[in-house]
Amino acid sequence: MSRWKAPIHRFSYRSLIIPPILLAAATIVALFLHSDVNAALLWSQCHSHSRIPGISRVPVLGTPICYIISFFRAALHSLRSSAVMAVVLAFLGSLLTVSTVEAARICNAPNVLIAYPTGPWLVFDLVGGAVVWELVIIPAFLHRTKSILNSRKRTDGNGDVQHIFTSRHLPDSELVAIPISVALGFFLPSILMLFYTTPATIGVWLFFPIYVTIIRQITRKVVTTIKRASPENIHLASNRRSLLFVYLLPMICSVLAHIFFIWSLTQHDDRKEMTRSIIVFIEVDTQFIFWTVLYWMLVEVGWRVPLTTVVLSLFTGPGAGTCVGWMYREKLIHHDNEQGENTAQPADEESPLLQ
Template structure:
């Protein structure tokens, strides 16, 4: 049999573990530039004509007369109204909205992780989504949202790898650092107490959700703040319902905050009842919110991702059914639908690149295959669950590679290859000597 040529280990691992993060960010502004060029040239003259009609107050006179904001507001409302004017374009928009629901879900999950909280931009994620909905589209997703998350993950990978390298550094190097300053000596003492496994557990712990209430708040916020306005827009197709959907980031933020507060209050009451206290007693000092390892909880994964996956499958089936019908789109409707489809395609390519950088090419291909079968939203959600497992496996592989490359003089590596313990000089190994021994 012909033996298959195996790829080098550097190509088998995700690029974020083998390449510095800043070169990996270069394709994002290039994609945004390509998006601008494509959206400017390919749609034709129908989109500018739609704006000129609003500027001339020939469309939606009740809105277009508003100074300064009238023409842009009329344009965006008329844009979606035209898209909803045919069955084929409605099916296309349904797939796009299902994909946006999946994108919104995964971005909210990432922003809720402990590691993301120090990031100033990620704390304002829903503001970025508001800009995306009203102005930016794929460009905001590519440069600001995906770029910020990739940069944050790259910093976490570098932080973990540097901590592992510092742990296996030669003793004389650590002693030199201890004499630099009193603060350095405290850090060195903490490093001495750390182990490779504890550093990896800390890196994985930072991947947990900051509060367990987000496992309920995120899906409820997406369902009530995004999906419900989208359904109303599909049913009624009026400027009011379209405008309500365009403000979905505000609705999602309000619902999420309310649900988090309700869940936190419910948990607090249950804890006090279990402790035998009465609700009328003086309130005790509030307890610290509990983090949640979402990927270790099947119930949590089902709560967060089941609805976007179901929504994607239904929209995918609707789109396939629409292909069996006569194309009833007029020229303007075709132009607006193609514009949205092109914009969503660039967002999907950016998401696939994000997955490739952080999880590798195998998961990249798996997401493409599942997107073809179940729809792009379902493919993204399924890939996101597997992506997190790949990130955590990458931390463990980084720790193992650093330990193996630490040198024979490293106290952490010496005598620990392949889990086989060394035997002492005064107790030679024999047939009865166990492979694994405790000190």
């Protein structure tokens, strides 16, 4: 009895990107409804140079940079809001890990938006928020997956070449480079911003995508240089220790942030009006990112992975839930990959997308 096929196998790319577009529209409407005069007040203060004058007086870029820094500074201006931001940052760290792993895969090399995530992440961080995930990042992944599936269906006699460009392997140096780059490039600035909230620490944090990219490239070169054996490509899902090592830090941070948030609920709500309105804005934006990621999982591997992610997120935070869900996705794909080598059956809900 055949199982329900995942949407990626049943629908065209144009059909699959309709929900993200609708989510983007809903995000804009929701953010507009939750916005108030406080956000405009921050901009006005930066424009008049009454807030962070050392930055706001810089020509052209001074006002927007001052606004972004002031926005996050206000969001971290209380214990309760700092706990919320800790959960949000842990979730972003998990997404950054997932995005970096996917960028390292051989099969994603032809897609610039996936293979070089620095640009999209900078736009997401500085300007776009959830809309960037809904209109840029997720559609890019769905388009690439569709291209690989279509490539597999072709029988042009170049099986070896096709296998290279559909391989889910990644260089072995990435096992070290990805965790280190995310730890030093994202989590370290995030922790500094949480516990020592100043315009300087926030300003440093804003450009974390650049740090992650630079540290990752340097670490890869160092590992390749000091390693005596020849570089190899590895299949991450086939090695439990490697898989856990890559995702361990964001999972730990998510659990700690979740505990911090639950504890903060037992304390007095010390949020002022400005902080309250801004943190609600961030919460709404983050929720839409989470829903978009769940849709991504649903489209590629069916309903079990997003359901697992949601359930675990309730107990460990969305960051750990996303990581465990992604590892579950990887194991399903790897398991069905092995079965597919022995039996030629049509793709179903949990059939491998990318070999």
